[in-house]
Amino acid sequence: MMDESSEPATARCPGPSVQDYLDQDSRPVPPALRYERNDYLGSEDIDTARFTSREWAEREMRQVWRRVWQFACLESEIPEVGDHEVYEIGDDSLIVVRTAPGEIRAFVNVCLHRGRKLRTGGGNVSEFRCSFHGFAWNLDGTMQTPPCAWDFPHVTPEKFALPEAQVATWRGFVFINMDPYAESFDSYRGTFDDYYIWPLENRYKSLHIGKVLPCNWKIAQDAFIESFHVIATHPQMLPWLADANSQYDVMADQPNWNRMINIQGAPSPHVADSVTEEDVLETFYDSRAFYAAAQGRDLVMREGDELPAIPPGGTARQVLAARMREQLAATSHQDFSETPDTELLDAINYLLFPNFNPWGGAKSNIIYRFRPNGLDPDSCTAEIIFMSSPKQPGETPPPAKIRWVPEDMLFADIPELGVLGPVFDQDCENLPYVQQGLKAMRKPGITLANYQESRIRHFNRTLDRWMSR
Known part of the structure; x- marks a missing residue:
């Protein structure tokens, strides 16, 4: 059991918070994104057997997968x-x-x-x-x-x-x-619907990629529910992704869902002292903004285009949001004129236990799904699903079929993934070495940050509850 007797952890990265950025949004931000709560769940190590043990995998199948939604x-x-x-x-x-x-x-x-x-x-x-x-x-x-x-x-x-x-x-x-x-799915979700506000039912599955990864499914999923790893794994994002300033929402009384909000179009606090607003804008376009590209958004520079000017007193984030609205107005039948900057730019990721990972956003959404690969604790299946808005009302294409790619194929080799492909590859490069390292490690558990890895702790706390029933 997690020890909650210690004083709550309140440390946060210096610099603007997500809510500080949302205060500066050019449009009213929905209450669902103004919500902020992070309950302290202890700081004890998480045992490694859950990632490496065949016995754990078999018991997990009985105790968790045969009992959860x-x-x-x-x-x-x-x-x-x-x-x-x-x-x-x-x-x-x-x-x-x-x-x-x-x-x-x-x-x-x-x-x-x-x-x-x-x-x-x-x-x-x-x-x-x-x-x-x-x-x-x-x-x-x-x-x-x-x-x-x-x-x-x-x-x-x-x-x-x-x-x-x-x-x-x-x-x-x-x-x-x-x-x-089992309890009803309505009860299982708790307050999830109050904070996931995007109409997925109005979108269609435009892409579905699956791949077997050489690691436990929890190791894979954990890599995508925190931004702490950006500084070492995705350094190219630091000029335009406020990684350490991300917001993590975990609630002790809501065991089945959690959330993070990553600000984009603003620098990481790790490099903020050496990055100008012009640098943010330029590097965002240079990288083509993995999230925007993966969402099917067209916020990229074309040959001959000039970098948009940042007005006096303005920010790169404001310019990017304005440019996004212009491009959407030209390519979509929907009206995004009142859509807040955060819903156009930011990476807003949810987890509904055990493995439904929908991203928020005003135009399109990404869904991640990680599952055990049979009963093998050393491998899993990873899926990326794009949910896109129809180009015209009433013209919804049929859902894309899942495409399983070989283990030796990179996500970067899948053109439809856009710049999400190479970013996903950066994440996946770590995963087999984590799996191998946990077997070699003599320390009996992994150690988590109190805030930046609180979603991982929240997830494992819920997992422990199911495993002990």
């Missing part, structure tokens, strides 16, 4: 009756299927005769028929008459219905829970 697919991926996706986690496999125009259900993806998987991928079917001996189930999970029924007097359709998981939908996403006694 988790993102399985999008509603748009199964729009018609009979449309389905296969969702797999650890050794478990589920068919998530639209059984009626307004109904989605999830069934264990196993023939109850001899155990063959019923489906090996998504598609559209009128029934679930086993390819081995022909046992079949209706879309609602009820069993059809078995082949050679005379030889199965002990099998009745009533007793051979497919086991079922709970299903919930949220803003176009489908979540499942394998525990029939």
Whole structure:
């Protein structure tokens, strides 16, 4: 258990806070982004076994993954009756299927005769028929008459219905829970909806990339829920990303979600004394702003363009936000004239336990998802999903299919990722060495910063609660 008897940690990086920057926003900032809370959760080390132990991975599957709500697919991926996706986690496999125009259900993806998987991928079917001996189930999970029924007097359709998981939908996403006694998804989210304010249901999946990484899924996820690593891993961002000034929201009474807000278009406090506003603007354009590019935004310099001028008393951040509105007005049917700077520029990342990582933003959004790779504690699957706004109302393209890339392929080699690709590669370069290092380390736990790594502590505190139930 985490020791909370010590005095709360109140230290913060010198310099402007996120809320100080939002005070200077050119438009009113929504209350959801004015919220700030960081409960002190202790400063004890986190044991390393959770990242390296096969026994832990197996127990985690029983105690966590079979009992929590988790993102399985999008509603748009199964729009018609009979449309389905296969969702797999650890050794478990589920068919998530639209059984009626307004109904989605999830069934264990196993023939109850001899155990063959019923489906090996998504598609559209009128029934679930086993390819081995022909046992079949209706879309609602009820069993059809078995082949050679005379030889199965002990099998009745009533007793051979497919086991079922709970299903919930949220803003176009489908979540499942394998525990029939689990709390509702509405209750599970707590106050998450009050602070995640962007209409994902109005966007479409424009890109979905998946890759196996050589590290535990928690090591991978931890790397993307803090900005402390920017100074060493992404030094090219320091002139325009206020990394150490990031805001981390963790609440002891909200165990299932947390958040961080990273200011962009302002310098890191590590280099602020040597960086001018013009430097911020120039380096932002030079790097093409990984977040803006990854979001499908066109805030980049073209050949022959001149760097926008910063007016007297103005800031690079204000110029970038104004330029963003101009470009969006020219390329989008939506009106962003009253959208605050922060929703156009900043990296706003949420985590809904255990692994739904949606980014906030006014135009488009990124979703990260990290999962165990079977029961192997030394590998995981990492996914990057782009949720984009349609170019024209009513012209929503079909959702992109997931594209699994080879382990030896870089994210930088995927053009659609924009500048997010090489940045993701910088992160991933560390991960196998963390996995190896934790096995060699003689210290029994990892040590976390009180504030900048508080989301990692919050996540592990919630994980410990599930593991101890």
